Amino acid sequence: MDALVKNKLKSIVGSENFYDSYEDRLVYSYDGTPIFNQIPEAVLFPEDEEQISQIVRLANQEKFGIVPRGSGTGLSGGSIPTDNSIVLVLTKWNKILEIDNSNLTVTVQPGVITGVLQKEVEKIGLFYPPDPGSLNVCTIGGNVANNAGGLRGLKYGVTKNYVLGVEMILPDGRFLRTGGKNMKDVAGYNLRDFIVGSEGTLGIITKVLLKLIPKPAKSITILAFFDKLIDSAKAVSEIIAAKITPAMMEFLDNTTINCVEDYTKIGLPRNIDALLLIEVDGKGSEVQDDAETIKFILKKNNATNIQVALDESQANILKSARRSAFSALARKKPTTILEDATVPRSELPLMIEKIINASKMFDVIIGNFGHAGDGNLHPTALTDERDPKELDKVHRAFDYIFDEAIKLGGTITGEHGTGLAKKQFLEKVTGPVGIDIMMRIKKAIDLNNILNPGKIFSISPKCEGSLPNKREHIANFNE
Amino acid sequence: MNNHSAISKLLKVLPNDDILQQCIHCGMCLSNCPTYDLTKLERSSPRGRIRMIRSVARGEMELSKLFAEEMNFCLDCQACETACPAGVKYGRMVEAARVLVDESGFTPKIYLFLKRFALRKIIASKLTLKIVSRLFWIYQKLALNKFLRKTGLLKLFSKKLYEIEKLSPIISNQFSDSLIKEEELPEGEIIFNTAFHFGCLMNTMFADINVDTIKVLKKLGCKVITPKAQVCCGSLMAHNGDIEFALKLARKNIDTFIKYDYDYLISNSAGCGAFMKDYAHLLEDDPLYAEKAKIFSSKVKDVTEFLSAEINLLKSKFKESYELDAITYHDACHLVHSQKISIQPRQIIKSIPGIKFIELEEATWCCGSAGIYNIIRYDDALLQLQRKIKNIRNTGAKIVLTGNPGCIGQIKYGAEKFNLNIEVLHPVSYIKKLLE
Numbered sequence: 070m071d072a073l074v075k076n077k078l079k080s081i082v083g084s085e086n087f088y089d090s091y092e093d094r095l096v097y098s099y100d101g102t103p104i105f106n107q108i109p110e111a112v113l114f115p116e117d118e119e120q121i122s123q124i125v126r127l128a129n130q131e132k133f134g135i136v137p138r139g140s141g142t143g144l145s146g147g148s149i150p151t152d153n154s155i156v157l158v159l160t161k162w163n164k165i166l167e168i169d170n171s172n173l174t175v176t177v178q179p180g181v182i183t184g185v186l187q188k189e190v191e192k193i194g195l196f197y198p199p200d201p202g203s204l205n206v207c208t209i210g211g212n213v214a215n216n217a218g219g220l221r222g223l224k225y226g227v228t229k230n231y232v233l234g235v236e237m238i239l240p241d242g243r244f245l246r247t248g249g250k251n252m253k254d255v256a257g258y259n260l261r262d263f264i265v266g267s268e269g270t271l272g273i274i275t276k277v278l279l280k281l282i283p284k285p286a287k288s289i290t291i292l293a294f295f296d297k298l299i300d301s302a303k304a305v306s307e308i309i310a311a312k313i314t315p316a317m318m319e320f321l322d323n324t325t326i327n328c329v330e331d332y333t334k335i336g337l338p339r340n341i342d343a344l345l346l347i348e349v350d351g352k353g354s355e356v357q358d359d360a361e362t363i364k365f366i367l368k369k370n371n372a373t374n375i376q377v378a379l380d381e382s383q384a385n386i387l388k389s390a391r392r393s394a395f396s397a398l399a400r401k402k403p404t405t406i407l408e409d410a411t412v413p414r415s416e417l418p419l420m421i422e423k424i425i426n427a428s429k430m431f432d433v434i435i436g437n438f439g440h441a442g443d444g445n446l447h448p449t450a451l452t453d454e455r456d457p458k459e460l461d462k463v464h465r466a467f468d469y470i471f472d473e474a475i476k477l478g479g480t481i482t483g484e485h486g487t488g489l490a491k492k493q494f495l496e497k498v499t500g501p502v503g504i505d506i507m508m509r510i511k512k513a514i515d516l517n518n519i520l521n522p523g524k525i526f527s528i529s530p531k532c533e534g535s536l537p538n539k540r541e542h543i544a545n546f547n548e
Numbered sequence: 549m550n551n552h553s554a555i556s557k558l559l560k561v562l563p564n565d566d567i568l569q570q571c572i573h574c575g576m577c578l579s580n581c582p583t584y585d586l587t588k589l590e591r592s593s594p595r596g597r598i599r600m601i602r603s604v605a606r607g608e609m610e611l612s613k614l615f616a617e618e619m620n621f622c623l624d625c626q627a628c629e630t631a632c633p634a635g636v637k638y639g640r641m642v643e644a645a646r647v648l649v650d651e652s653g654f655t656p657k658i659y660l661f662l663k664r665f666a667l668r669k670i671i672a673s674k675l676t677l678k679i680v681s682r683l684f685w686i687y688q689k690l691a692l693n694k695f696l697r698k699t700g701l702l703k704l705f706s707k708k709l710y711e712i713e714k715l716s717p718i719i720s721n722q723f724s725d726s727l728i729k730e731e732e733l734p735e736g737e738i739i740f741n742t743a744f745h746f747g748c749l750m751n752t753m754f755a756d757i758n759v760d761t762i763k764v765l766k767k768l769g770c771k772v773i774t775p776k777a778q779v780c781c782g783s784l785m786a787h788n789g790d791i792e793f794a795l796k797l798a799r800k801n802i803d804t805f806i807k808y809d810y811d812y813l814i815s816n817s818a819g820c821g822a823f824m825k826d827y828a829h830l831l832e833d834d835p836l837y838a839e840k841a842k843i844f845s846s847k848v849k850d851v852t853e854f855l856s857a858e859i860n861l862l863k864s865k866f867k868e869s870y871e872l873d874a875i876t877y878h879d880a881c882h883l884v885h886s887q888k889i890s891i892q893p894r895q896i897i898k899s900i901p902g903i904k905f906i907e908l909e910e911a912t913w914c915c916g917s918a919g920i921y922n923i924i925r926y927d928d929a930l931l932q933l934q935r936k937i938k939n940i941r942n943t944g945a946k947i948v949l950t951g952n953p954g955c956i957g958q959i960k961y962g963a964e965k966f967n968l969n970i971e972v973l974h975p976v977s978y979i980k981k982l983l984e
């Protein structure tokens with residue numbers, strides 16, 4: 070990017086919000102995703118919508134990419150810079166603008182931390198359920214852009230179930246507001262839901278209106294240990310078949326349990342094959358009844374030990390232990406590659422078997438954990454990115470896992486998004502027609518492909534490396 | 549060329565690539581980092597700093613002023629280590645990076661002087677520290693400090709110096725090593741064989757806490773050995789880029805204590821305790837000391853750790869009930885983050901009959917003291933202190949307990965600066981008062 074363009078950017082946001090030292094660019098070259106990284110041209114902290122709009126218009130003129138970013142905890146590479154791009158950081162937009170008690174909604178800026186929002190609304194008896202593992206760090210803007218899920222997805226759904234409205238700057242620099250406080254709204258195409266999960270490729274989110282629900286009055290948290298992995302999977306299927314919908318039903322295998330125990334030291338047994346962490350919540354006696362039924366089913370499926378959390382703080386310790394699983398697995402090997410293949414819940418036991426197969430067939434250590442209740446697993450390869458041979462084995466194992474998931478009617482990603490990490494597998498799920506429609510939509514809205522380019526899919530022409538963006542960069546025919 | 553080879557030689561102080569590679573940049577540390585919270589810049593975060601250190605180590609990035617600034621901006625509070633599920637040893641990386649920064653001339657001369665001269669020549673030398681402290685004591689006794697403060701004379705030189713002078717704790721009338729006998733025996737039967745490390749600053753500026761510690765230990769049936777030949781633990785030097793000197797002190801301490809027979813080595817200073825527990829790791833490659841260091845470190849216990857292990861015995865010494873003011877507890881970084889001690893002190897406090905304990909919001913957030921950080925980076929430290937005082941004010945407590953001399957001094961200073969009427973005490977001093 071030439072100095073002239075940089076100066077223009079600087080004059081838009083002011084030099085105090087413009088960073089282009091090597092150090093600053095280096096530390097925005099990654100997000101939570103392993104392996105992928107690229108150094109951006111500059112890092113910008115815009116202060117208002119007008120500045121964003123001007124940046125976007127400039128990007129269209131000068132043909133550079135814009136990569137929106139929150140806290141950078143994503144796991145599909147959604148906020149990793151691409152060639153000739155700038156990073157637009159929105160973490161300073163962190164105000165909760167309004168909590169509407171009569172409509173049970175909250176309006177926030179995109180940089181509000183999910184966990185902070187939850188604490189704030191819970192103070193007045195309200196509840197925002199989506200709880201990705203990184204909830205103490207990640208932003209609402211990132212959650213909306215990736216339609217983030219979490220532990221409570223089973224009963225309460227994911228981010229899209231709570232987004233009522235979005236404000237954004239479109240790829241042509243125009244401002245768009247879609248949705249609102251109406252519980253019902255069928256005016257025209259449902260643009261709002263369409264934006265959720267668009268991974269920063271269709272617009273830069275500047276404000277979000279979220280739905281809240283009353284906080285459940287009571288909850289019971291149950292921990293169960295199993296000597297056989299398959300028993301735990303069967304217990305999960307049986308609980309769902311018994312028409313109980315727990316708030317969460319989480320599964321950890323032996324490798325994960327050991328890593329989590331190394332970190333938390335909360336006394337998890339190291340020799341068991343699997344554990345389930347289940348929470349039921351609601352009102353009155355129903356919660357207790359459900360807990361009893363679940364305990365009965367766990368016992369029937371050979372749970373060796375069943376414990377109930379004594380109070381909220383004990384339950385919270387267990388839940389945050391579970392949330393640490395992904396990063397805790399990094400204790401074993403330098404690189405942890407986390408995937409989120411998801412299958413219909415009835416296929417869970419089969420999918421777990423396939424993952425164990427993959428581990429053996431390709432000689433890769435795979436720690437497995439995940440949201441058993443909604444069929445969303447997190448097989449995590451423990452490897453070393455500095456060794457190409459190891460990485461190759463991992464890639465082949467995941468190829469196999471994705472193929473098997475799709476055969477079972479599943480998908481390649483349940484909650485992390487496609488981003489960079491999974492775009493090569495996308496067509497397997499969507500089919501050629503699906504991907505064609507997606508690309509047409511992208512082209513129609515983002516004519517010059519400036520917003521988060523290269524994410525989800527590569528817009529043609531496909532080529533290795535970057536395209537020359539200036540006449541002088543094009544090599545002479547004879548050279 | 550020469551410069552280049554000098555740098556590459558220097559790079560060897562950084563941890564090896566396997567250790568640097570351990571950070572998977574998941575970002576779980578961000579919300580716990582006081583400096584990231586201030587700037588919201590990735591380079592002020594543990595994750596960002598690790599990436600920079602790794603790039604320098606791999607020769608992909610040159611040492612720079614910005615790099616040096618971020619390494620020194622870090623409080624080294626190690627809250628990120630507590631938050632890190634992957635177990636990344638961030639503290640070691642940043643401390644190594646500080647050595648690099650100092651050696652390659654990126655640290656301002658005045659700071660380097662403070663770090664090297666003050667830490668090596670004054671703090672580490674018991675005699676010099678005592679002389680300097682005594683001079684300071686005279687200065688305080690003559691009320692020169694009050695005179696200076698009142699007239700604002702120091703302000704003429706530097707407004708900051710005027711503020712920093714107020715940070716200096718009141719020097720004790722008598723140093724604790726002259727008050728504590730080399731062997732102290734309990735009144736009744738000996739139940740525990742303990743040794744005591746009296747620290748450097750604790751000895752001269754917080755002598756009463758040391759005396760209180762001995763009294764409490766004796767009440768519980770401890771025989772306490774306090775070798776006169778012991779030296780400063782070395783933690784301040786190590787955290788400020790002078791690991792070689794710190795290791796000299798470590799060896800000296802090991803040689804001193806090895807002559808005595810004891811089961812626990814009690815420390816009442818979080819920073820010292822954490823560092824002495826780390827001797828085992830720091831000297832693991834030293835063939836002469838590796839084994840001795842392991843044994844030495846395994847016996848080190850923070851006084852709250854020791855008391856909570858003997859909680860029933862302690863309880864039996866309390867009266868039936870007390871009339872007490874509301875109380876809160878601030879977690880010293882070197883207790884909660886370095887030693888993972890946070891339940892123990894609370895358990896002790898809560899066991900006091902009639903206690904009104906109020907949990908402090910963000911209790912584990914650094915108060916800004918951070919070794920000598922509050923002196924060399926006064927403005928940055930003040931922002932953290934302001935936040936701490938606000939949280940303490942919200943509890944409505946009249947007494948704050950905390951287990952580290954640095955935190956005690958810093959919070960006392962903050963209370964005065966921001967007009968908060970509280971008493972700041974070491975838990976062991978509070979208990980001593982109750983046991984009397």
